[in-house]
Amino acid sequence: MRPGDDGSSRAGSGWRRVLRTGEGVTADVLAPLKEAADAAASRAAARALRASPVRGYDPAMKNAEFNDPRLVAVYDAEYGWGRDDDFFLSVVGETPGARLLDLGCGTGRLALGLAAAGHAVTGVDPARASLEAARAKPGAEHVTWIEGTSASLPERTFDVAVMTSHVAQFFVEDGEWDRVLADLVRALVPGGRLVFDTRDPADRRWERWTPADSRRRVRLPDGCEVETWTEVTAVRDGVVDFTHHYVFPEEELLSVMTLRFRAEGELHDSLRRAGFGVERIYGGWDRQPVGEGNGEFLVIARR
Numbered sequence: 001m002r003p004g005d006d007g008s009s010r011a012g013s014g015w016r017r018v019l020r021t022g023e024g025v026t027a028d029v030l031a032p033l034k035e036a037a038d039a040a041a042s043r044a045a046a047r048a049l050r051a052s053p054v055r056g057y058d059p060a061m062k063n064a065e066f067n068d069p070r071l072v073a074v075y076d077a078e079y080g081w082g083r084d085d086d087f088f089l090s091v092v093g094e095t096p097g098a099r100l101l102d103l104g105c106g107t108g109r110l111a112l113g114l115a116a117a118g119h120a121v122t123g124v125d126p127a128r129a130s131l132e133a134a135r136a137k138p139g140a141e142h143v144t145w146i147e148g149t150s151a152s153l154p155e156r157t158f159d160v161a162v163m164t165s166h167v168a169q170f171f172v173e174d175g176e177w178d179r180v181l182a183d184l185v186r187a188l189v190p191g192g193r194l195v196f197d198t199r200d201p202a203d204r205r206w207e208r209w210t211p212a213d214s215r216r217r218v219r220l221p222d223g224c225e226v227e228t229w230t231e232v233t234a235v236r237d238g239v240v241d242f243t244h245h246y247v248f249p250e251e252e253l254l255s256v257m258t259l260r261f262r263a264e265g266e267l268h269d270s271l272r273r274a275g276f277g278v279e280r281i282y283g284g285w286d287r288q289p290v291g292e293g294n295g296e297f298l299v300i301a302r303r
């Protein structure tokens with residue numbers, strides 16, 4: 001889920017916003033990309049809907065949202081460019097021509113925008129279906145795509161690394177989070193920056209992920225409508241389990257997810273242990289202080 005993810009749809013808002021307010025990227029650069037992206041999304045959605053479930057496929061697969069082509073099409077239809085992307089674009093823009101790593105790049109929305117802004121972008125993600133959607137988008141040839149995790153990263157290669165749309169919360173166990181941070185330290189050049197978002201547990205966002213508040217209809221580029229909602233199934237010690245439901249005309253699919261909500265002190269400690277210095281933590285997309293923004297921690301750390 002993306003910022004403002006209390007169940008309200010953000011579909012369609014994104015590209016319009018960038019064309020109006022994008023920092024460091026001109027409308028001339030992004031307008032043709034948008035047109036071609038819409039056409040590519042249409043083709044990808046049609047392909048995804050024709051695809052039949054693979055043998056042994058579990059319709060309630062963990063993180064199916066990123067691994068099932070039909071749900072990847074829903075993700076792309078729902079989540080266009082947004083104010084979170086503007087934030088990351090502006091922070092990365094502080095390092096002109098950065099060699100940039102987008103870890104957990106998903107379907108490539110931000111990676112492609114950053115490449116269009118002149119950065120040398122590598123997108124890494126373990127979800128093949130999401131990467132296939134990314135590779136089919138216009139401008140994809142300007143990004144290096146790697147199917148993998150932080151363990152696949154080359155050493156001392158990147159000036160900036162980002163993890164966006166709460167990728168950091170997918171690393172639930174502390175040992176896993178520590179390993180990812182250690183991999184990122186190795187992958188960055190000395191002085192390189194790590195930038196990521198993670199939700200502030202004090203905001204208790206999961207309490208707004210109810211079926212009633214989150215129910216919405218998403219229209220795919222081919223006109224097919226999917227009804228979707230979210231249901232939290234367990235909350236314990238900063239770990240939240242939930243299920244996304246997707247009702248297609250022909251069947252219902254589920255995506256089962258678990259996210260970790262780390263407190264600000266836990267972020268500081270883990271980053272310091274890994275060898276990062278914390279430069280700033282903002283609380284919102286307009287760089288508000290923690291507690292006064294959008295219930296986010298927007299972390300900027302330096303190797």
Ligand SMILES: C[S@@+](CC[C@H](N)C(=O)[O-])C[C@H]1O[C@@H](n2cnc3c(N)ncnc32)[C@H](O)[C@@H]1O
Pocket residue numbers: 001066103104105106107108109110124125126127130148149150163164165166167170
């Ligand atoms: C909410 S999506 C965000 C995608 C993209 N960053 C965006 O802004 O749309 C979370 C992404 O994290 C990826 N992910 C999950 N586990 C991961 C891991 N161990 N290493 C890297 N990425 C992972 C998922 O495959 C998914 O694409």
